Amino acid sequence: MSLLSNTSALLGKELRTEFRSRELLTTTVVFILMVIVLFSFTFDPTSSESRRFGPGLLWLAFLFAASLMLQPCFLREQANDTLSALRLSVDDPFAIFLGKLIANTCFLLLTELLLLPIFAVLYNVPILPVLGWLVLVLFLGSLGVSIAGTALSAVSAQARMRELLLPLLLLPLLTPVLVASTQVTAALLDSAPYVEWKGIGFLAVFDLVFLTALWLFGEYLLEE
Amino acid sequence: MNPPRMIGAGLHFENIDKRYGSLFALRHVTLEIAAGECVVLAGRNGSGKTTLLRIAAGLARPSSGSLAFLSAKGATADGRIKTGFVAHATMVYDELTAEENLLLFARLQGIPDAQNRVQSLLADVDLADRRDSLVRTFSRGMRQRVALARALLREPSILLLDEPATGLDPDGTAWLARTLRRLRGSGCTMLMSLHGESEISAMATRAVRLDTGKVVADTASGASLKSILTFADA
C-alpha cells in the first residue's frame, strides 16, 4: 500500500506498543534526570555558570539517553522475527524506517518536554519567554538524532556488542546536532535572548541530508 | 471453515546458489514445483531448507541463479504471485493482541475490508474468543495459529512453511494437518520443510531431500517418499 498509509500503520503500532508498557519512556526520563543531577556536581550551578553550561549539558544528556533508548528499536524486531513479517507486508521498506523514526522523535520530544521545566528549575534558566522557539529546536534536534539513530540501530542490531556499538557509531555522527542545538538553545536562554537562525537552518539541513540518505539506502540496511 | 478460493501457482528455482561468506547454504539448486503440488523438503539442520524457503518468500536473494513463479497453467507469471510464509519464529508481536497483529498486517498489505477478513480468519484458526488477548499469553500452538492466519491474510497461491509443527503437541499437529488439508483442497500450492514422518508429511505429493545445500533426492525422479523422509535425520 502507499508509503503514507504504511507509515501511519507502523507509527500506530510503535506508539501503541510503547504507551502500553511505557518502559522506554520512563527509563529514558529517569536516565536524563540522573545525568542532569550528576552534571550539577561537576561545577558550581550558580546563575552565570548555569547559563553557560546548561544548554550543552542538556543536549549531551539527550544524546546519551537517545543512544541508549534507540537500541531496542530494531533489536526488538528480532525476537519473533517480526522484521521479516514487516518486510513481506510493505511495498516500500522506507515505511518501516519512517514509522520508527517518527515514533522515536515523538518519544524523544516527549521526554525532553517533560524534563525542560525540571531543568529550568534546577539551573535557574528562564524558559517561558522562549518556549515556542525551544520546542522548535528540540524538535529539529530530536528529529536529527532519531533519523541517524534509527538507521544505525538497524546496523548495530546485526553486530556484536550492540549495547556499546550504537553509542559508538551514533555519538560522533551527531556532533553537528550537538553543536548547533546547543548554540541555538544557549542563544534562547541568554540574558538577551535571540534566535540563532543559522543554527535552525543548519539543523534542518542535517535532518534533510540524513533523511534522504536513509531513503536512498534504507532497504540495504534490512537486507538478509 | 470456508476455504478461500485460492488457485495455486508454481515455482521454478533455476541453478540457485546462496552463500554467506565462504559457506554455501545452497548450491546449484534447480527445482520446479507445479501449481497445486504439496512438496515436502526434508534434510538435516543446515541442509538449506530454511534458506530455500526464505528465497521463495522473497526475504533473501540468491547469490546467483533465479526464481520464477509460474501461473496455474505453467506459464511464467507476469504479475506478482502472492505467497504466504510460516516460519520457525511466529513473526507476530507479543505485545499486541491477536486481532491487533492481524489488523496491522492486513492494513500494511492493503487487504480490502480488513476488519471482516481478520475476524473471519480468527474464526478459521479457532482464535475468535482470544482475539483480545496479547499474543504473549498464548501457548505455542496458539501462536502458530496466529502465524498461519497472518500468512493467509492475502489469500496466497503458494504457502511456504518452515517446520510448522515444531513445538506443537499432538492436538496442535492434528489441527495443523486438518487446516493444511483444507487449504490444499482449495488448490493452494505448498512447499514445506519437515523433520521426519508425520500426519502432515502424509499429505505430500512429492518430497525433495537437501543435503549441504544440494538436492540429493527427489520423488519426481523416482526416489521413494518414505526413504526421503526417514533418512532426513540419519
Place this chain on the structure above:
Amino acid sequence: MAKQTIAAALVLLLVAAAAYAAFFVAPTERSMGLIQRIFYLHVSSAWTGLIAFFICFLSNLTYVFSRKPRWDWLGVSSAEVGVTFTTVVLITGPIWAHPVWGIWWTWDARLTSTFVLWLLYVSYLLLRTLIEEPDRRALLSALFGIFAFLDVPLVFGAIRWWRTQHPQPVIMGAPGSGLDPRMRSVLLFCWLAMMALMAFLMRQRYQLEAMRGEVEVIQREAEGQ
C-alpha cells in the same frame, strides 16, 4: 616483486625529498622558527587523509551497488590509511602548539573537526571487527561509511561556525593568510609525497585484503566439491 620494490623505493625517495625540502628549501617562518616546519607534514597529511576518506566513500557507494568484494577491500584500505594520516595530523598539531603557545591542545576548529573525523572512521573500523560474516560486514560498514562521509562537511561546518567564537590560537595560521610562494611550492611538493605514500600504503593493504578474499574463494571452491 621487483615492481613492488621499485615502487617502494620511489615513494621513499619522494618522502625523503619532501622532508629535505621542508627542512632546507623552505624559508624559515618569521615568528615561530624551526618548529613551524612541521606545518608541511601537518597540512599535507590533513589533505591526504581527507582524500583517503573520500576514496573510501566512493568505494562504499560502489560496493553497495555492485557487491564486488574488491570495493570492500578498497574501502577498508582507504579507511585505515585515512585514519593513519589523520592520526599524524592530531599528533603534529600539539607538537607544533606546545613550543609556540605553551599548551598542548587548543580546540582549534580544524583540529577539533579532525578529531571527530578520526572518531568517525575509527568507529567504522571497530564496526568491521564486530561483524563476522564477510558479505554482511562489507555491506553494513559500507552503509555506515556513506553516512559518516555525508557527516564530514556538517561536522566541519558546525564546528567552524560555532566553536570559534572565542579568540584562540589558530593552528597553522588563519585560512586566507598569504603563503610565501616558496612555502607554497614546498607544501605542494610535500602533499605530492604524502599522496604517493597514501597510494602505496593503500595498495599494500588492499593486496593483503585481496589475498584474504582469495583464500576464502579457494576455501569455498574446496567445500563445493
